[in-house]
Amino acid sequence: MPHPLLDSCLAKYLLFLRLPETGTGTYWQLREQGLDIETLLDGSPSALKSYLRPPAREAFSAFYSGSALTRRLEQDLAYIESQPDLHCLTFDDPRYPRLLREIPKPPPLLFVRGDHTCLNLPQVAIVGSRNPTPGGSENAERFARYLAQCGFAITSGLALGVDAAAHQGALNAGGKTIAVMGTGIDLIYPARHRGLAQAILDSGGVLVSEFPLGVSSLAANFPQRNRIISGLSGGTLVVEAAVQSGSLITASYALQHDREVFAIPGSIHNPLARGCHQLIRQGATLVETAEDIVDQLAGLISYKRQEASGSLRSLSLFRESAKEAAPPLVDAAEQALLDALGFDPLPLDLLAERTGADIGNLSAGLIALEIKGLVQQIGACYQRV
Numbered sequence: 001m002p003h004p005l006l007d008s009c010l011a012k013y014l015l016f017l018r019l020p021e022t023g024t025g026t027y028w029q030l031r032e033q034g035l036d037i038e039t040l041l042d043g044s045p046s047a048l049k050s051y052l053r054p055p056a057r058e059a060f061s062a063f064y065s066g067s068a069l070t071r072r073l074e075q076d077l078a079y080i081e082s083q084p085d086l087h088c089l090t091f092d093d094p095r096y097p098r099l100l101r102e103i104p105k106p107p108p109l110l111f112v113r114g115d116h117t118c119l120n121l122p123q124v125a126i127v128g129s130r131n132p133t134p135g136g137s138e139n140a141e142r143f144a145r146y147l148a149q150c151g152f153a154i155t156s157g158l159a160l161g162v163d164a165a166a167h168q169g170a171l172n173a174g175g176k177t178i179a180v181m182g183t184g185i186d187l188i189y190p191a192r193h194r195g196l197a198q199a200i201l202d203s204g205g206v207l208v209s210e211f212p213l214g215v216s217s218l219a220a221n222f223p224q225r226n227r228i229i230s231g232l233s234g235g236t237l238v239v240e241a242a243v244q245s246g247s248l249i250t251a252s253y254a255l256q257h258d259r260e261v262f263a264i265p266g267s268i269h270n271p272l273a274r275g276c277h278q279l280i281r282q283g284a285t286l287v288e289t290a291e292d293i294v295d296q297l298a299g300l301i302s303y304k305r306q307e308a309s310g311s312l313r314s315l316s317l318f319r320e321s322a323k324e325a326a327p328p329l330v331d332a333a334e335q336a337l338l339d340a341l342g343f344d345p346l347p348l349d350l351l352a353e354r355t356g357a358d359i360g361n362l363s364a365g366l367i368a369l370e371i372k373g374l375v376q377q378i379g380a381c382y383q384r385v
Contacts, residue, residue, distance in 0.1 A: 002042050003063065005073055006042075009037075009090060010080075010088050010090070011073065011077060012037050013037055013109045014073060014077070014088075014212070015041065015060075015063065015073050016040075016041065016108075017108065017109060017212055018069060018073070018212055019052065019056040019060060019069075020053075020055040020056055020059055021053045021055050022052065022053075022056050024107060024108060025105065026052070026056075027108040028105045028108075030051060033051075037108075045057055045060045045061040048060060076212070076213050079186065079213060080213075083113070085201070086111065086112070086185065087111075087116045088110070088111055088112075089109070089110045089116065090108065090109055091107070091109070095116055095117075095119075097110075097120055097232055098120060099123075099231060099233070099234070100119075100228065100231045102257065103230075103231040103257045104256075107228065108210075110209070110210055111184070111208070111209045111210070111213075112207070112208050113201065113206060113208075114200070114201045114205055114206035114207060115204050115205070115206055116206060117368075118153055118178055118204065118206045119232060120371075121153040121176060121368065122151065122152050122153065122234055122367065122371075123152060123153045123154070123155045123178065123232050124147050124152045124153075124154060124155065124233055124234065124235050124237060124297065125154075125155045125156060125229045125232070125233035125236040125237065126140055126144055126147075126154055126156050126162065126163075126237045127156060127157065127163065127166075127226075127236065127237070127238055127239070127241075127246075127250045128140060128238055128239035128247050129161050129239075129245065129272050130159055130160045130161040130162070130163075131161055132161045132165070132240045132272065133270065133272060135266075136161075136165075136239050136240035136266075139239050139264055140165035140166045140169065140239045141166070141169035142169065142290070143166075143239070143264075143290045144167070144169025145169040145170065145172050145173040145175075146294075147170075147175075147290055147293060148169065148173035148174070148175025148363075148364070149359055149360050149363055150294050151363040151364050151367030152367075153170070153175065153178055153205070153364070154167065154169065154170035154176070154177045154178070155177070155180065155229055155232050155233050156177070156178075156179065156180070156229065157179065157182070157222075158179040158180070158181055158188075158189070158207075159190070162239045162247075164193065164196060167179060168196070170203075170205075171199055171200070172360075173359070173360030174358040174359070174360030174361040174364075175203075175360040175361070175363070176203065176204055176205045178200075178205055178206050178232065179200055179205070180208045180209070180228045180229045181207060181211075181225065182209075182211070182217055182218075182222040182224075183209065183211060183216060183217050184209060184212055184214050184215040185207060185213065186213050186214060187214070187217075189216075210224075210225075210228060222246055223249050226246060226249050226250040226253055227250075227253045229250050230250050230251070230253040230257055230259060231257055233254070233259060234259060235254070235259055235260035235261065236254040236259060236260070236261050236262065237262040237263070237264070237287070237293060238250075238251050238261070238263045238264070238275065238284070239264055239276075240266065240272040240273065240275075241272060241275030242271055242274060243275050243278055245275055247275060248275050251263075251279055260285065260297065261279060261284040261285065262284060262285045262286075262292070263276035263279040263284045263285070263287070264286075264287060264288075265277060265280065265286055265288075328372040328373065328374065330369070330372070337355065337362070338369065338375070338384055340354045340355045341384055342383070342384065343383055343384045344383060345378050345381035345383045346382060346383065347381050348363070348366075348381075366382055373385065
């Protein structure tokens with residue numbers, strides 16, 4: 001008989017990811033054998049002999065008797081229950097970001113604090129050195145600001161240096177930014193970025209982690225974190241990076257995931273330019289302006305729009321009693337933007353005057369509505385459809 005604590009899919013995922021010598025790799029091995037976590041953990045500890053290693057089986061047996069693992073799961077569930085802005089997305093959850101699903105062995109469970117719908121916005125990852133030159137920090141901020149004004153969410157790792165500048169650039173534009181963490185979602189690393197993390201949430205962005213609650217900033221976590229940064233994004237921009245750096249790991253993942261990689265060249269005398277030069281030699285796109293990135297990723301917005309329209313058409317096929325699919329849901333802010341827009345083409349600057357909103361927020365809102373098929377761009381203008 002299953003343990004009383006294991007009365008939900010989430011509880012089983014939380015327990016599985018805390019068992020010793022299990023994790024993402026074990027999860028996908030089990031799925032390849034046609035097994036799912038819920039069914040597996042409904043069985044007795046002895047029934048797991050063929051599927052889990054001895055330390056995991058022993059920990060699962062102790063869990064039934066009442067152990068530190070039992071208390072930890074109780075604490076996890078209580079914490080999640082107390083956090084209304086915290087969402088736990090399993091791989092099978094329809095809210096799980098679609099682009100991330102496409103990478104090899106994506107995280108079985110994502111902890112997402114904030115507006116989880118941001119994860120399906122068109123994203124550009126911006127990564128680089130933790131100790132950039134002043135020019136590198138300025139480039140990260142300026143590129144992020146421009147891309148956010150164009151409606152892209154900016155994804156990075158909340159680290160010092162280029163990451164922080166990228167997040168701040170998106171915030172300066174009034175846009176959305178996504179911080180992928182190398183710790184549990186309940187810990188902010190580095191601690192000095194607590195204010196930045198709160199600003200990301202206050203602006204409508206999100207914090208994301210695949211690590212269980214309470215996991216600290218272990219060095220091995222960050223390369224693992226980097227595959228999520230690239231997996232969420234249509235393209236990755238490397239601003240400054242040494243040849244041996246985590247940023248190049250992120251770029252390598254992006255290439256493996258068939259995503260675009262962009263690099264800003266620098267002086268041949270700057271050690272932090274060598275990683276970018278190496279990427280360019282390997283086929284990354286050399287960029288001098290943020291417009292170069294927008295031009296290359298313009299199709300991503302079209303893809304997102306078609307994806308949303310295709311999902312709605314598919315829904316209608318399975319609703320025998322419905323003549324057409326239900327209209328997409330919009331929140332209060334999106335509805336206010338639709339009301340202000342009207343059905344006649346309207347330039348962005350006039351829309352800004354009409355709504356009193358800044359260009360960055362308007363662009364992000366219009367992109368979201370365009371993806372839902374409610375708005376279309378005509379030249380430099382937008383109108384309802």
